[in-house]
Structure formats: C-alpha cells, structure tokens
Amino acid sequence: xxxxxxxxxxxxxxxxxxxxxxxxxxxxxxxxxxxxxxxxxxxxxxxxxxxxxxxxxxxxxxxxxxxxxxxxxxxxxxxxxxxxxxxxxxxxxxxxxxxxxxxxxxxxxxxxxxxxxxxxxxxxxxxxxxxxxxxxxxxxxxxxxxxxxxxxxxxxxxxxxxxxxxxxxxxxxxxxxxxxxxxxxxxxxxxxxxxxxxxxxxxxxxxxxxxxxxxxxxxxxxxxxxxxxxxxxxxxxxxxxxxxxxxxxxxxxxxxxxxxxxxxxxxxxxxxxxxxxxxxxxxxxxxxxxxxxxxxxxxxxxxxxxxxxxxxxxxxxxxxxxxxxxxxxxxxxxxxxxxxxxxxxxxxxxx
Numbered sequence: 001x002x003x004x005x006x007x008x009x010x011x012x013x014x015x016x017x018x019x020x021x022x023x024x025x026x027x028x029x030x031x032x033x034x035x036x037x038x039x040x041x042x043x044x045x046x047x048x049x050x051x052x053x054x055x056x057x058x059x060x061x062x063x064x065x066x067x068x069x070x071x072x073x074x075x076x077x078x079x080x081x082x083x084x085x086x087x088x089x090x091x092x093x094x095x096x097x098x099x100x101x102x103x104x105x106x107x108x109x110x111x112x113x114x115x116x117x118x119x120x121x122x123x124x125x126x127x128x129x130x131x132x133x134x135x136x137x138x139x140x141x142x143x144x145x146x147x148x149x150x151x152x153x154x155x156x157x158x159x160x161x162x163x164x165x166x167x168x169x170x171x172x173x174x175x176x177x178x179x180x181x182x183x184x185x186x187x188x189x190x191x192x193x194x195x196x197x198x199x200x201x202x203x204x205x206x207x208x209x210x211x212x213x214x215x216x217x218x219x220x221x222x223x224x225x226x227x228x229x230x231x232x233x234x235x236x237x238x239x240x241x242x243x244x245x246x247x248x249x250x251x252x253x254x255x256x257x258x259x260x261x262x263x264x265x266x267x268x269x270x271x272x273x274x275x276x277x278x279x280x281x282x283x284x285x286x287x288x289x290x291x292x293x294x295x296x297x298x299x300x301x302x303x304x305x306x307x308x309x310x311x312x313x314x315x316x317x318x319x320x321x322x323x324x325x326x327x328x329x330x331x332x333x334x335x336x337x338x339x340x341x342x343x344x345x346x347x348x349x350x351x
Contacts (some may be wrong), residue, residue, distance in 0.1 A: 015054065015110040016075045017119055018065040019196060020083050021102040027060045028086065030093045035141055038063065038086055043155045045081045054116075054160045057123050058141040059132060062198070064123055066110075068160070079105045106197050117164065117179070120144075122192040124180050129189060136180045144180065148173050187224075194220040219277040225319040231278050235268065235286050241322050242267045245310055254287060263307070265289065266297035270311045271318075 022028060029035055038058055042065055046053040050070030057064040063086065067078060087100040110116050124136035124144045133139040137148045145151055147158040165179060166172030184192075192198075219234070226233030242264045243251045253264040269283040284294040301307045 012112065013068050013070065014073075014075075015066065015068045015116055016078075017108045017110060017123075017196070018063075018067065018075070018079050018082070019106045019108075019198070020063040020086070021198070022061045022090075023099045023102045025096075025098060026090065026094070026100050028058065028063060028090060029060050030090055034089065034093075037089065039141065039153065040155065041085055042082055043153075045078060047155075051078060052160050053143075053156065055120055055123060055143045057126060057139070057143070059127060059130065062126070064126070066116075066119065066123070075107045079107055108196060113164070119192075120161070120164075121180060122184055122188065125184055125189075128183070137177065144176070148177055191220075191224045194223055219275045219315075221315040221319055222275065222277060225322065231282070232286070234277055235272065235283065237322055238268045238271055238318070239264070240325060241318050242271070242310070244321070244325060262297050263301060265294060266301040267307060267310055269294055269298050270301060270307070274311055275315060 020028075028038060035058065039056070042056050042058075042063075043053060045051070046067065050073045052068040053065070054068055055064075055066035063082075065082065067075075069075060069078070083101065083105045090100045110119055124139075124142065127133050127139040127142065128136060136142070136144050137150055139145055140151065143156065143158060143161055146153050146156055147162040162169065162172045162176060164172075165175035222234045222237060223230065226237045239253045243253050245267075246260060246264055251260055251264060253261055253268070255261075256264075265283075265287050268287075269280050272278050272283050273280055280294060280298065281291045284291040287294070
C-alpha cells in the first residue's frame with residue numbers, strides 16, 4: 001500500500017523512497033547468495049523507460065530503494081516487482097508458516113532536492129545505527145559504497161546519486177564523502193525513523209502497561225516535537241496547545257470539571273483521532289475519564305463550528321505554536337488567533 005505524503009511540486013520529477021521490513025523471525029538474507037540476488041532484482045526492476053534508481057540499501061531486515069519516476073509511472077507497480085518476488089524467494093528457502101514481510105511496502109514521496117539529500121544522508125547512516133558497519137561508505141550492500149568508489153556493482157549506475165554532489169567524478173566523490181562525514185544526531189534519526197514508519201510510537205495510555213503502534217505524517221510530527229515521551233508526551237503537547245487556544249490561563253484540562261475543561265479534552269481527542277495519533281479510548285485513559293463520557297463530549301464538540309476550525313489546524317502549525325508558548329507565554333496562541341480573527345482554514349493537508 002503506497003503512502004503519499006504531499007502533492008508533488010511543479011518541475012520536480014517524483015522521487016519515491018520505498019521500504020520493506022521483515023516479519024519477526026524472518027530475514028532477507030537467509031542464504032548469502034540473496035545479497036546479490038536481491039540487489040540484482042532492484043537494479044533490473046529499473047531497467048525500463050521512466051525509472052531511475054538513485055539509491056538503495058539492503059539489510060537483513062530492511063530493504064530501501066529510492067527511485068525517480070517519470071509521469072505515468074505508478075510507484076505501486078515498481079514496488080510489486082521487487083517486494084513480491086523477494087518475499088517469494090525467502091519463502092521458498094525457508095518454507096515456514098509465517099509471513100515474510102512485516103506488512104505492506106511503504107512508499108514516501110520526496111518533494112525536493114534538499115529533502116532527497118537529507119534522505120540520502122539518513123539512509124546511508126542507517127546500517128551504522130543498526131550496527132552493521134562502522135562508516136556509511138564501507139557498507140557493502142548500499143549504493144553509497146559504489147558511488148564513492150569502494151566497490152563496483154554490475155548493472156548499477158551510481159551517477160544519478162553521485163552527480164548530485166559534483167559535475168565530475170573527481171569533484172563528486174570527495175563532496176559525497178564530506179556530506180556523509182557528519183553523523184546525524186539522535187533527533188534527526190528519530191524524526192526520520194518515525195516519518196518512514198521504521199520505529200513505533202510507544203504509549204503508556206493503552207490497555208497494557210506499555211504499547212506501541214506505527215504513526216505517520218502529522219502524528220509523527222507531533223511525536224517528534226514531544227521528544228522521547230512517546231504518545232503520552234504528544235498528548236501533553238496537545239493539551240498545552242488546546243488550552244492556549246481556549247484562553248490559556250486557569251484551564252485545568254487534566255482534572256477540571258467545568259465545561260471549558262471538558263471541551264478541551266474533547267478537542268484533544270478529536271485532534272488525536274484526526275491525525276491517527278491514538279484512539280479515543282487511549283485519550284480517555286490519559287485523562288482518567290470513561291470513554292463514554294469523552295465520546296459524548298466529542299459529539300458535542302463536532303456541533304461547534306469554532307471547534308472544527310481548531311481541529312483543522314495542521315500539525316506543523318500546532319508544533320510551531322507550542323514552541324512559541326515557552327518563549328512568549330502560554331497566551332501566545334490565543335492572542336495570535338484573536339488578532340487574526342480566528343484560525344486559518346486549511347486545504348488538503350496530509351494526515
């Protein structure tokens with residue numbers, strides 16, 4: 001199932017980052033020959049008009065492919081000719097009753113050259129983070145090693161990757177090495193992993209003491225801003241933002257029994273559901289309320305046009321305005337929207 005982040009900008013040929021992960025107990029290299037076999041499948045899948053292989057990284061439990069596709073090329077078609085065949089190969093070698101893949105492939109559209117370069121850097125460091133090598137250029141199953149001249153690979157053209165860093169090989173290779181020399185920090189890694197669905201959001205507000213689930217897009221942005229506290233931290237961030245939107249001072253969203261506090265809890269629930277951060281039941285547990293009570297409050301909130309405007313705020317705006325609360329005081333968001341005559345309406349925002 002492909003997942004498109006935002007619409008493509010004009011003048012930019014669509015670039016897609018495809019990712020497959022194995023199910024628990026499975027691996028993509030059940031025998032050593034599969035390293036080359038899978039790599040050849042990735043290269044051969046791009047031997048068609050309108051497909052350009054920019055980057056790849058093959059690991060025991062993850063396959064990453066970055067491809068530029070012409071208009072009319074469906075990302076799902078390319079993904080199927082790679083993922084379906086690899087899964088079949090692994091199943092034939094290890095015919096046990098369990099799926100090979102952890103789930104459907106994921107495909108994320110990259111919207112600019114800057115975003116592509118960022119993706120190249122994080123993907124190059126991925127094997128290092130997973131303990132598979134010491135430096136990105138020495139990983140033997142990635143395109144970066146080929147591009148910097150460590151080892152040739154039959155059939156793979158490294159120039160679509162290499163020439164993003166220079167117009168000649170002698171210029172591009174040192175520039176690529178320099179570009180990859182600085183290890184991304186922990187925040188960059190976590191942000192990229194969440195946005196790519198490579199790690200799960202941990203929550204303490206589920207029916208079990210600790211639960212995890214995959215998040216994407218808007219929910220990932222809120223989780224990243226919340227730091228290491230997972231879904232719980234993201235809900236606390238939303239509490240601060242909603243409280244500021246409703247006036248800020250004197251609102252006890254967590255424990256208050258008045259109508260404003262109930263309205264705030266309903267708004268937090270609606271935003272969480274809208275952005276697929278967590279379920280209404282999880283929000284109810286977070287606030288120490290029954291799901292039935294919160295559901296009634298959410299139903300009333302849906303009848304208020306002003307509440308709909310609050311819920312429609314895109315995640316990046318929520319994150320930016322919460323960041324401003326510390327610098328300018330808890331009433332920042334409330335004052336800002338009062339001055340502007342209400343929150344801006346949004347168009348087709350990816351969630």
